Amino acid sequence: MNYLSKLSVGAIAAGALLGTTALADEGTLDIVFINDGHVAPYHVAWLSGFEDAIEAYDEAFSDLTVTGRWLSAEGSLEKMIQQAEVTINEKPDVMFVNAINVDAFEPLVAKAQAEGITWIAVHSPMESADYSFTLGDVVNGRNQGMAMCALSGGEPYKVGVMLGQAGNPSGEARREGILEGIATCDNIEVVAEQPADWDTVKAQSITENWLTQFPDLDAISGVTDGYMYPAIAVATNSGRDDLHFYGYDGDIPIIQQMEGGNVKADILLSGTREGWNFVQMAYRIHKGEELEKVYDFFTPLVLTEENHQTALANGFPEDVEVYYVDQALEVAEKGFLEFGPDSVM
Amino acid sequence: MSTAQISTPPKLQLDGLMLRYAVLVGLIAAASIGFGIANENFYSLTNLGILLRSISVLFLVSMGMTFVMLTGGIDLSVGSNVAFSGGVGVVALTTTGSATAGFVAALLAGMAIGWVNGFFIGRLRLSAFMVTLATFALARGLALVIYGADSINVDNGAFLWLGGTSWGNLPVVIPFVAMVFIALSVVLYRTVFGREVYATGSNFNTAFVLGRRPERTLIWVYILTGFLAGLSAIITVGRVSSGQPWTGLYLEFDAITAVILGGTALAGGRGRLLGTILGVLLYGIIINGLVLTGTNPFLQSLIKGLILLGVVLLDTFTQKGRAT
Numbered sequence: 001m002n003y004l005s006k007l008s009v010g011a012i013a014a015g016a017l018l019g020t021t022a023l024a025d026e027g028t029l030d031i032v033f034i035n036d037g038h039v040a041p042y043h044v045a046w047l048s049g050f051e052d053a054i055e056a057y058d059e060a061f062s063d064l065t066v067t068g069r070w071l072s073a074e075g076s077l078e079k080m081i082q083q084a085e086v087t088i089n090e091k092p093d094v095m096f097v098n099a100i101n102v103d104a105f106e107p108l109v110a111k112a113q114a115e116g117i118t119w120i121a122v123h124s125p126m127e128s129a130d131y132s133f134t135l136g137d138v139v140n141g142r143n144q145g146m147a148m149c150a151l152s153g154g155e156p157y158k159v160g161v162m163l164g165q166a167g168n169p170s171g172e173a174r175r176e177g178i179l180e181g182i183a184t185c186d187n188i189e190v191v192a193e194q195p196a197d198w199d200t201v202k203a204q205s206i207t208e209n210w211l212t213q214f215p216d217l218d219a220i221s222g223v224t225d226g227y228m229y230p231a232i233a234v235a236t237n238s239g240r241d242d243l244h245f246y247g248y249d250g251d252i253p254i255i256q257q258m259e260g261g262n263v264k265a266d267i268l269l270s271g272t273r274e275g276w277n278f279v280q281m282a283y284r285i286h287k288g289e290e291l292e293k294v295y296d297f298f299t300p301l302v303l304t305e306e307n308h309q310t311a312l313a314n315g316f317p318e319d320v321e322v323y324y325v326d327q328a329l330e331v332a333e334k335g336f337l338e339f340g341p342d343s344v345m
Numbered sequence: 346m347s348t349a350q351i352s353t354p355p356k357l358q359l360d361g362l363m364l365r366y367a368v369l370v371g372l373i374a375a376a377s378i379g380f381g382i383a384n385e386n387f388y389s390l391t392n393l394g395i396l397l398r399s400i401s402v403l404f405l406v407s408m409g410m411t412f413v414m415l416t417g418g419i420d421l422s423v424g425s426n427v428a429f430s431g432g433v434g435v436v437a438l439t440t441t442g443s444a445t446a447g448f449v450a451a452l453l454a455g456m457a458i459g460w461v462n463g464f465f466i467g468r469l470r471l472s473a474f475m476v477t478l479a480t481f482a483l484a485r486g487l488a489l490v491i492y493g494a495d496s497i498n499v500d501n502g503a504f505l506w507l508g509g510t511s512w513g514n515l516p517v518v519i520p521f522v523a524m525v526f527i528a529l530s531v532v533l534y535r536t537v538f539g540r541e542v543y544a545t546g547s548n549f550n551t552a553f554v555l556g557r558r559p560e561r562t563l564i565w566v567y568i569l570t571g572f573l574a575g576l577s578a579i580i581t582v583g584r585v586s587s588g589q590p591w592t593g594l595y596l597e598f599d600a601i602t603a604v605i606l607g608g609t610a611l612a613g614g615r616g617r618l619l620g621t622i623l624g625v626l627l628y629g630i631i632i633n634g635l636v637l638t639g640t641n642p643f644l645q646s647l648i649k650g651l652i653l654l655g656v657v658l659l660d661t662f663t664q665k666g667r668a669t
């Protein structure tokens with residue numbers, strides 16, 4: 001490449017950078033995260049990761065003041081809309097919104113964009129949003145279901161599936177994936193499907209009912225690890241040490257129960273990682289980087305090494321990305337490893 | 346003699362209410378000044394518009410709840426009723442293409458749930474708490490069935506007008522709510538029905554003996570609350586351009602909080618709509634201000650709880666002081 005070409009490429013790159021960031025104040029990055037609720041251990045880890053990341057990015061970049069705050073709608077659509085309206089009026093740079101129902105927020109996305117705010121739809125994609133931060137729920141669910149097939153040993157196997165709140169797109173997608181995965185083998189029978197509304201107390205009652213109704217139940221699958229805590233406790237207290245659990249979320253206490261325990265598979269979202277990834281994503285947007293409009297959070301399947309080998313021997317696809325327990329725990333605990341300031345320097 | 350005592354709130358109680366209103370106005374002023382200092386955006390016209398729009402539905406539902414609580418009852422079903430009547434209205438709208446049909450269907454659906462509440466509570470004399478707890482679940486379940494647990498987009502301009510339109514920074518819904526307040530004030534303070542509401546709450550049996558038909562009053566009070574839930578549903582659909590099965594969640598608790606803040610007695614027979622309006626306003630300002638000031642959401646619930654507890658304690662002490 002000659003000198004003139006290099007100069008042209010440099011000028012185009014500089015122009016693109018200036019063009020994409022011209023509207024933002026170069027010296028500040030204000031991020032707001034509005035969540036649908038704050039009811040599960042996942043949320044605690046999520047917000048903690050988010051807050052830690054804000055602090056870390058603020059310290060790491062001396063030319064940039066990074067600020068952030070989070071709000072919880074406590075499950076109320078009206079509260080969430082009010083919080084979004086008030087936040088838009090405050091004109092932050094980036095808003096992450098985990099909408100209770102995306103259709104209800106369409107009018108607000110337009111308002112936010114008119115104010116120059118980048119709207120990032122969390123978990124449930126929105127066509128109108130600037131970006132959607134998605135989890136690949138169907139694929140993840142399918143991986144959980146296929147892992148169940150591969151680890152069930154080909155014998156008749158009965159499973160109950162605990163669902164999210166009716167109509168929640170993320171929960172529906174996870175359900176779809178889990179059932180697709182289970183359908184890849186013919187020895188598993190889904191004896192019950194029931195929404196627990198992301199509520200651990202409801203999950204406890206459902207587990208108790210299932211253990212009474214289906215004494216030969218082999219496994220409980222859930223669309224969130226929040227259900228696993230009460231389910232495992234109920235099973236243990238009932239003397240059902242043989243019951244298997246298939247989780248979703250990558251909560252550290254659940255992953256810790258995989259080695260030598262009855263948790264057979266989990267999906268590594270990890271609230272801590274997700275919180276860190278939010279801030280990294282906002283930073284990259286602020287710097288003018290072009291990201292995919294639908295940004296898929298990297299969410300591998302978690303298995304023990306022993307179970308992975310068993311699964312592979314039973315026909316589990318080799319191309320499914322699997323983290324073993326130690327690796328999963330490390331990245332789940334230390335979100336900065338993948339998404340900290342070092343990842344964008 | 347009894348009639349005069351029931352229909353006109355005694356001076357002693359009115360004074361207690363006036364003290365409550367003074368406290369509420371003081372708290373509203375203090376909160377406004379505090380939040381205004383913490384964030385200058387608080388007084389912006391845009392934020393005031395947001396604040397008022399966000400509490401418009403709470404205003405309507407709380408006014409209905411005031412009628413209910415004046416009779417000594419409670420209505421836990423209003424939030425679910427907003428979701429249910431909104432679903433019926435949206436389905437009627439999308440089926441017929443007529444906004445009028447949607448409006449009528451939403452209002453009738455809300456009133457139907459109200460009638461069920463009123464019939465069981467008024468005619469069969471069942472516990473208001475138990476009956477409305479049942480319809481709380483019933484209406485939410487019906488809403489989920491109607492919607493198929495999913496939202497329904499609405500693009501009919503006439504149907505969306507009330508909840509979604511603003512004149513500058515003034516949401517159309519605000520003058521509408523003010524008109525409803527005036528109309529309900531006339532009903533409560535200037536009609537026989539209003540006097541019967543107070544009479545029923547003061548002493549159901551005495552009202553019955555005096556031939557006031559309190560059971561019928563109860564039915565109409567719950568129907569009125571259902572009607573206001575239907576109106577709220579129309580506003581909510583307009584606000585989010587869609588029908589939502591999970592709308593109105595926990596709305597009943599916010600409404601009960603606002604009514605209690607406003608000085609309406611849980612036992613019935615004492616209270617005014619003005620107090621409820623002040624209660625809703627205080628509640629809305631606190632929520633808005635806490636979001637604006639970036640207060641930790643954990644503390645937000647704590648602060649709301651402390652304010653409610655403080656006002657209720659104040660009320661208890663002032664009532665005791667005046668009784669001795």
